[in-house]
Amino acid sequence: MSTPTTRIALVTGAGQGIGRAIALRLARDGFDLALADIKPEGLEQVAAEVQALGRKSQVQRCDVSDRSQVFDAVAQAREHLGRLDVMINNAGIAQVAPLLDARPEDVQRILGINLQGVLWGIQAAAEAFKAQQGGGKIINACSIAGHEGYPLLGIYCATKFAVRALTQAAAKELAHAGITVNSYCPGVVGTDMWVEIDRRMAEVTGARLGESYDRFVGNIALGRAETPDDVAAFVSYLSSPDANYMTGQSVMIDGGLVYR
Ligand SMILES: NC(=O)c1ccc[n+]([C@@H]2O[C@H](COP(=O)([O-])OP(=O)(O)OC[C@H]3O[C@@H](n4cnc5c(N)ncnc54)[C@H](O)[C@@H]3O)[C@@H](O)[C@H]2O)c1
Structure with missing residues (x-):
């Protein structure tokens, strides 16, 4: 079988923020891109930016909490772009509230997106990779919040700890098929x-707007907030053959904030 020259990546939550930056970085690396997001607005623009870099793109509206939509997104990517080499389970939401205020509907919503969304992505990508008979990389959005519990972000942290667990378990279950599974753990990225x-946080604690962000950024050893491109540079490595011997890891890319 001849080695395909163009690699294909699917990025969820690709319409803005970190997902957009990953898509553009991978386009510069030579990937064609399938772009999925629950909100269609940003997707067309990111698709145009990918095309302006000389790569193909394909967009689809997809709610990652819905298993069938995630499988459909992978199927569409393979149909339109030919195959799938890298699956980036990036979509996620945050919730800020004291643990004692958490209600079932809030917990179910964030678990549906941050935990189940990643699980469905792992399943759909693994099925596609196995059908292609060889290799494949799964890359998940974790966080410093997947290594450390933060006040007012307790349920969010629980979902990211869960992503780290899924990453380890999936790496062990899928290694025999030549599939690697890793996660990136950003710190404080200036996105929406x-x-x-x-x-x-301002609403809950009475802090002024910007104060909580400044406090978190103030603890970063490298002295500045993280950019989406900082994250994308690491995901570029994880997506490359240079990362072929790495699996099951959830690695901090945070400018020096949480040390493990
Ligand atoms: N911003 C940070 O500081 C930070 C730090 C660590 C980890 N992360 C993680 O990185 C990922 C991206 O974060 P971001 O900062 O770019 O966030 P963002 O809010 O700027 O963008 C998230 C994107 O995901 C999409 N999305 C939300 N729910 C979805 C769903 N159900 N199905 C499909 N798409 C959905 C949104 O429409 C949006 O385009 C998230 O998983 C987040 O938890 C972010």
């Missing part, structure tokens, strides 16, 4: 997610 975290 942190705008919302900061706004909610």
Whole structure:
């Protein structure tokens, strides 16, 4: 069988923030991109940006909490772009609230997206990789919050600890098929997610707007907030043959904030 020259990656939550940066970085690395998001607005623009870099792109609306939609996204990617080499389970949401206020509907919503969304992505990608008979990389969005519990972010942290567990278990279950599974663990990235975290922390604690963000950033050894491109650079490595011997790891890329 001839080795395909163009690799294909699917990124969930690709319409903005870290997902967008990963898509553009992988396009620069020579990937064609399948772009999935629950919100269609940003997707077309990211698709155009990928094409402007000379790569193919394909977009689809997909709610990662719905197993059938995730399987469909993988099927569509393979149909339109030919195959799948890298699955990036990036989509996620945050919630800011004291643990004692958590209600079943909130917990179920975040578990559905951050935990089950990653699980469905692992399943769909593994099925596709096995059908292609060889290799494949699964890369999940974890977090410093997957290594450390933070006040007011307890349920979010629980979902990211769970992503770390899934990453380890999937790596062990899928190694025999030549599939690797790893996670990236960003720190404080200046995306809409942190705008919302900061706004909610202000609401809950009485802090001024920007104060919680500044406090977190103030603890970063390298002295600045993380950019989506900082994360994308590491995901570029995880997606490359240089990472072929790495599996089951959830690695901090946080400018020096949480040390494990
Ligand atoms: N921003 C940070 O500081 C930070 C730190 C660590 C980890 N992360 C993780 O990185 C990932 C991306 O975060 P971000 O900062 O880019 O967030 P963001 O809110 O800017 O973007 C998230 C994207 O995911 C999409 N999305 C949300 N729910 C979805 C669903 N059910 N199905 C499909 N798409 C959905 C959104 O529409 C959005 O386009 C998340 O998993 C997040 O937990 C972010």
